[in-house]
Amino acid sequence: MDDRKSAEETFGQLAGKVVETMTVWADANQRVLRELVELSAATAKEGVRLCGELQQGAIETLRSSQSAAAHWQGAWSDGAKDPAQLYQKALLSGVDGVEKAVKLMEGQAQAITRSAERIQTSAEQAGKGIQETYAAVVEKMKGVYQS
Numbered sequence: 001m002d003d004r005k006s007a008e009e010t011f012g013q014l015a016g017k018v019v020e021t022m023t024v025w026a027d028a029n030q031r032v033l034r035e036l037v038e039l040s041a042a043t044a045k046e047g048v049r050l051c052g053e054l055q056q057g058a059i060e061t062l063r064s065s066q067s068a069a070a071h072w073q074g075a076w077s078d079g080a081k082d083p084a085q086l087y088q089k090a091l092l093s094g095v096d097g098v099e100k101a102v103k104l105m106e107g108q109a110q111a112i113t114r115s116a117e118r119i120q121t122s123a124e125q126a127g128k129g130i131q132e133t134y135a136a137v138v139e140k141m142k143g144v145y146q147s
Helices: 002-079 083-146
Strands: none
Touching: 002 083
């Protein structure tokens, strides 16, 4: 009878450790999943923000090109009177257009860089949270199986 009672106690202790282990891992998985969901949400939010910034730059470029086209319609009629002035205006306008394009590209590159930095920060925070979760799991498992 003592062997049976001892076996039942051992089985009970083992079953308790298994349940505790499963509980610890379920909690850890939930925390990791939460970190990943938060990272995904932050990444999606950042993607929307970046898209908005890039679209704003494209809209500004479109407006600028429309005003330039309207300006040139009037300039062509005056060009027959003074072709040298038309050439000079065209050259200055071309340089101005290149400057605007470079500024637009610079602004978009900066927006992409800022976006990447924010995503990197979010990923680092998620990684740190996941590392802390698994470190806590290791400590809890040591406690479960040392007793």
